[in-house]
Amino acid sequence: MQKTKEETQMIIAIDGPAASGKGTMARKLAQHLGVPHLDTGLTFRAVAHALLEAGLPLDDENVAEEVARKLDLGTLDRDVLSAHAIGEAASKVAVMPRVRTALLEAQRGFANQPGGAVLDGRDIGTVVCPDAPVKLFVTASPEVRARRRTDEIVSRGGTADYEQVLADVKKRDERDSTRAVAPLLPAEDAHLLDTSKLDIESAFQQAVGIVEAVKAR
Numbered sequence: 488m489q490k491t492k493e494e495t496q497m498i499i500a501i502d503g504p505a506a507s508g509k510g511t512m513a514r515k516l517a518q519h520l521g522v523p524h525l526d527t528g529l530t531f532r533a534v535a536h537a538l539l540e541a542g543l544p545l546d547d548e549n550v551a552e553e554v555a556r557k558l559d560l561g562t563l564d565r566d567v568l569s570a571h572a573i574g575e576a577a578s579k580v581a582v583m584p585r586v587r588t589a590l591l592e593a594q595r596g597f598a599n600q601p602g603g604a605v606l607d608g609r610d611i612g613t614v615v616c617p618d619a620p621v622k623l624f625v626t627a628s629p630e631v632r633a634r635r636r637t638d639e640i641v642s643r644g645g646t647a648d649y650e651q652v653l654a655d656v657k658k659r660d661e662r663d664s665t666r667a668v669a670p671l672l673p674a675e676d677a678h679l680l681d682t683s684k685l686d687i688e689s690a691f692q693q694a695v696g697i698v699e700a701v702k703a704r
């Protein structure tokens with residue numbers, strides 16, 4: 488029997504707030520399925536990083552759009568881009584519609600490669616890949632996310648104050664959820680996965696179950 492487009496091009500869209508576990512989930516699913524993965528947060532971080540490095544302002548949409556258009560997805564370096572300050576700057580860059588449009592083209596190009604892909608971010612199921620056959624919205628309480636983020640920073644040898652991280656998590660949620668363009672929202676047909684009380688392996692098994700159910704349809 489001939490394969491349908493959905494079978495040959497399995498796009499998995501994963502959204503959720505910062506430190507919800509969506510990145511780990513996306514990496515594990517991509518590995519499990521043998522398809523490439525794009526953390527779209529890194530694309531916003533890369534634009535912010537380039538602006539900071541060049542001493543350019545974070546609020547000039549023309550300049551930020553130009554940087555976004557030149558972005559090469561092959562050069563995203565998680566180690567450099569994961570710094571907390573770059574995340575804060577990325578959240579400001581991400582409110583600019585023309586930056587989002589420029590990055591959207593690159594993100595869609597990645598999603599539509601033959602064989603499919605896993606993408607994670609804030610608006611994958613709603614804007615980037617609204618037709619993705621599998622959409623997951625991974626979430627957890629702000630307190631659980633702040634605890635995970637704090638532990639992660641400390642385990643890497645850094646110092647972090649839980650109360651400060653919690654305040655940052657809440658501030659970032661507010662900015663990401665209330666912006667006019669592509670706010671953080673579950674797609675209507677997204678499966679909700681609350682990882683507040685789940686370890687990553689249990690959450691991953693639930694996600695695999697959802698993917699398998701869609702594939703079997």
Ligand code: DC
Binds near residue numbers: 578581608
């Ligand atoms: O997930 P992250 O912390 O790497 O994301 C950095 C910022 O980029 C975050 O504030 C929200 C924004 N972002 C976005 O607006 N849309 C996406 N698809 C991914 C990230």
